[in-house]
Amino acid sequence: xxxxxxxxxxxxxxxxxxxxxxxxxxxxxxxxxxxxxxxxxxxxxxxxxxxxxxxxxxxxxxxxxxxxxxxxxxxxxxxxxxxxxxxxxxxxxxxxxxxxxxxxxxxxxxxxxxxxxxxxxxxxxxxxxxxxxxxxxxxxxxxxxxxxxxxxxxxxxxxxxxxxxxxxxxxxxxxxxxxxxxxxxxxxxxxxxxxxxxxxxxxxxxxxxxxxxxxxxxxxxxxxxxxxxxxxxxxxxxxxxxxxxxxxxxxxxxxxxxxxxxxxxxxxxxxxxxxxxxxxxxxxxxxxxxxxxxxxxxxxxxxxxxxxxxxxxxxxxxxxxxxxxxxxxxxxxxxxxxxxxxxxxxxxxxxxxxxxxxxxxxxxxxxxxxxxxxxxxxxxxxxxxxxxxxxxxxxxxxxxxxxxxxxxxx
Amino acid sequence: xxxxxxxxxxxxxxxxxxxxxxxxxxxxxxxxxxxxxxxxxxxxxxxxxxxxxxxxxxxxxxxxxxxxxxxxxxxxxxxxxxxxxxxxxxxxxxxxxxxxxxxxxxxxxxxxxxxxxxxxxxxxxxxxxxxxxxxxxxxxxxxxxxxxxxxxxxxxxxxxxxxxxxxxxxxxxxxxxxxxxxxxxxxxxxxxxxxxxxxxxxxxxxxxxxxxxxxxxxxxxxxxxxxxxxxxxxxxxxxxxxxxxxxxxxxxxxxxxxxxxxxxxxxxxxxxxxxxxxxxxxxxxxxxxxxxxxxxxxxxxxxxxxxx
Numbered sequence: 001x002x003x004x005x006x007x008x009x010x011x012x013x014x015x016x017x018x019x020x021x022x023x024x025x026x027x028x029x030x031x032x033x034x035x036x037x038x039x040x041x042x043x044x045x046x047x048x049x050x051x052x053x054x055x056x057x058x059x060x061x062x063x064x065x066x067x068x069x070x071x072x073x074x075x076x077x078x079x080x081x082x083x084x085x086x087x088x089x090x091x092x093x094x095x096x097x098x099x100x101x102x103x104x105x106x107x108x109x110x111x112x113x114x115x116x117x118x119x120x121x122x123x124x125x126x127x128x129x130x131x132x133x134x135x136x137x138x139x140x141x142x143x144x145x146x147x148x149x150x151x152x153x154x155x156x157x158x159x160x161x162x163x164x165x166x167x168x169x170x171x172x173x174x175x176x177x178x179x180x181x182x183x184x185x186x187x188x189x190x191x192x193x194x195x196x197x198x199x200x201x202x203x204x205x206x207x208x209x210x211x212x213x214x215x216x217x218x219x220x221x222x223x224x225x226x227x228x229x230x231x232x233x234x235x236x237x238x239x240x241x242x243x244x245x246x247x248x249x250x251x252x253x254x255x256x257x258x259x260x261x262x263x264x265x266x267x268x269x270x271x272x273x274x275x276x277x278x279x280x281x282x283x284x285x286x287x288x289x290x291x292x293x294x295x296x297x298x299x300x301x302x303x304x305x306x307x308x309x310x311x312x313x314x315x316x317x318x319x320x321x322x323x324x325x326x327x328x329x330x331x332x333x334x335x336x337x338x339x340x341x342x343x344x345x346x347x348x349x350x351x352x353x354x355x356x357x358x359x360x361x362x363x364x365x366x367x368x369x370x371x372x373x374x375x376x377x378x379x380x381x382x383x384x385x386x387x388x389x390x391x392x393x394x395x396x397x398x399x400x401x402x403x404x405x406x407x408x409x410x
Numbered sequence: 411x412x413x414x415x416x417x418x419x420x421x422x423x424x425x426x427x428x429x430x431x432x433x434x435x436x437x438x439x440x441x442x443x444x445x446x447x448x449x450x451x452x453x454x455x456x457x458x459x460x461x462x463x464x465x466x467x468x469x470x471x472x473x474x475x476x477x478x479x480x481x482x483x484x485x486x487x488x489x490x491x492x493x494x495x496x497x498x499x500x501x502x503x504x505x506x507x508x509x510x511x512x513x514x515x516x517x518x519x520x521x522x523x524x525x526x527x528x529x530x531x532x533x534x535x536x537x538x539x540x541x542x543x544x545x546x547x548x549x550x551x552x553x554x555x556x557x558x559x560x561x562x563x564x565x566x567x568x569x570x571x572x573x574x575x576x577x578x579x580x581x582x583x584x585x586x587x588x589x590x591x592x593x594x595x596x597x598x599x600x601x602x603x604x605x606x607x608x609x610x611x612x613x614x615x616x617x618x619x620x621x622x623x624x625x626x627x628x629x630x631x632x633x634x635x636x637x638x639x640x641x642x643x644x645x646x647x648x649x650x651x652x653x654x655x656x657x658x659x660x661x662x663x664x665x666x667x668x669x670x671x672x673x674x675x676x677x678x679x680x681x682x683x684x685x686x687x688x689x690x691x692x693x694x695x696x697x698x699x700x701x702x703x704x705x706x707x708x709x710x711x712x713x714x715x716x717x718x
Contacts, residue, residue: 070467073466076468076469095466095687096468183579184578184579185666186666240554242576243554243577243585244554248553377687378687379686381685382685382686382688389668393579394581395581
């Protein structure tokens with residue numbers, strides 16, 4: 001009897017193990033966890049795909065951002081990648097492409113070329129070949145609380161840099177805090193600093209530094225950093241910001257503590273959804289008009305889906321991924337989580353007014369520089385963020401910033 | 411001849427039995443050996459190997475020799491030694507503040523005071539609460555508009571118009587203390603429970619004999635109880651020191667991975683592994699961390715042996 005039971009257990013165990021390896025549809029990893037603002041767009045898109053392709057089951061798993069970075073790298077290392085995976089554009093995906101782990105989408109793209117503009121694939125094109133399916137895209141916006149601005153005599157967001165400074169002075173004099181910035185999360189500081197640098201030295205010059213190997217040893221960058229620090233010294237920033245996270249700062253802005261908040265346009269849905277919140281989004285004004293102009297933005301498509309080279313029936317999986325990406329983009333746009341990287345061929349009347357105004361800003365733009373920490377390889381981004389944190393903390397000035405980055409990066 | 415043959419057969423049988431015993435011992439040890447190699451030895455060896463390479467966590471590796479270690483020793487490149495100093499400060503406070511406090515509580519409760527069980531549970535409660543919850547709780551305490559600054563305003567230390575004190579990041583080291591205070595507070599109960607078990611294991615006859623000889627409560631604790639629980643004290647000191655060197659979770663919640671003010675070796679390790687993708691540097695930190703933990707565990711054991 002004991003032998004029989006042992007045999008039975010062994011058979012069950014073996015069957016269980018074999019079931020693990022059973023070919024059961026496609027697998028996908030992403031970062032749209034239940035608390036992620038993009039969760040709904042993934043769920044809705046996957047539901048649509050399952051309805052359209054009932055024979056193709058998509059087993060998807062959402063993993064928290066930082067854990068995901070380790071998990072996907074371990075999977076690449078162990079040749080154990082899911083068929084479809086979420087990735088960030090530029091250097092992050094580029095590393096996997098270099099290792100020949102990602103399936104080229106050139107053939108599959110041909111069937112979607114009329115819906116996905118070529119320029120949206122720029123950040124996931126390596127050696128002229130496309131490897132990524134862009135989802136929604138975002139830019140950095142200058143969000144303004146119009147009710148607070150009204151208190152100091154402004155009906156609209158100041159259009160020029162001089163007007164913005166004048167407005168900030170009036171706010172400080174009235175005991176208001178112009179800006180909130182989360183010092184505990186350095187990427188929030190980059191939202192300000194990169195916009196100020198871009199509007200001082202021009203988009204092309206900043207893009208060359210981030211993406212094309214131009215030197216950090218640029219006196220105009222140093223001057224822009226000094227402008228940022230001058231704003232901090234003049235009391236334009238909440239002094240408590242240095243020890244706050246982004247959630248706190250955003251909550252403060254929504255509670256009317258700050259007049260302005262520079263952050264990603266993924267916040268549009270949340271801001272627009274708050275009743276009685278009189279908010280407007282604008283572009284950061286030009287600081288040096290001889291080098292920069294309006295229409296030069298920080299941002300662009302970064303959230304991406306890619307197909308593993310090891311994927312089952314890779315060509316069909318590539319087509320499936322493109323279709324899925326298009327749907328995630330659609331639902332993300334309708335939810336106000338970002339702007340569409342894909343052409344809008346559906347009714348988008350329900351999109352909130354704030355997101356629509358961002359779409360107008362993007363439509364008028366002619367240059368987008370991707371967020372520095374996404375554009376640069378991880379090790380360089382780490383050194384860059386380290387120096388940005390020092391700038392906000394007042395540990396280095398403009399000259400120190402460029403000298404440190406020149407030495408550390410190039 | 412018969413005798414020699416018999417002897418030879420007997421020897422063969424002993425040899426065979428010894429061989430069988432050896433196989434049996436090996437088979438019994440095998441699961442533990444597999445677990446030891448798979449979970450401890452292999453990752454350790456892999457970390458040592460990776461620490462000599464430039465490695466992104468996947469793809470090819472580039473041999474660097476001692477470069478990753480040299481970078482750790484170069485303060486201008488990686489603030490590793492600052493993080494070790496921070497860990498030592500925490501270890502110092504653990505040993506000289508947290509453990510005496512835990513010992514005091516354990517001795518007090520061990521005397522069988524009224525409400526012993528209740529006080530034991532109350533002091534042990536922070537250990538049972540998730541570190542994430544504790545981190546969030548103390549974040550509220552040290553928030554610029556949180557409990558500490560509010561109290562300072564009530565007592566008049568901060569006057570109207572004064573800026574809030576930035577406990578969670580002013581670049582002057584306050585964040586380090588804001589992280590250490592909850593860490594020390596959380597584990598007092600843990601050490602107290604260990605020591606309480608030690609106090610309770612002292613035979614009551616010894617206490618009674620000392621009392622009959624006229625010893626006070628303090629003298630009983632000093633000359634009878636504490637010497638009897640030397641092994642537990644040793645374990646507590648080892649846990650406190652190695653735990654300080656390995657500290658991570660609360661700092662991760664209250665600060666960021668890239669914090670310099672409150673960096674400890676584990677935050678440097680995770681920063682270089684997850685954010686910067688430099689697995690070689692992260693492995694070098696891991697190797698040094700393991701060596702430091704071993705060194706201090708041996709040192710503390712030797713110190714207690716000496717006293718024995």
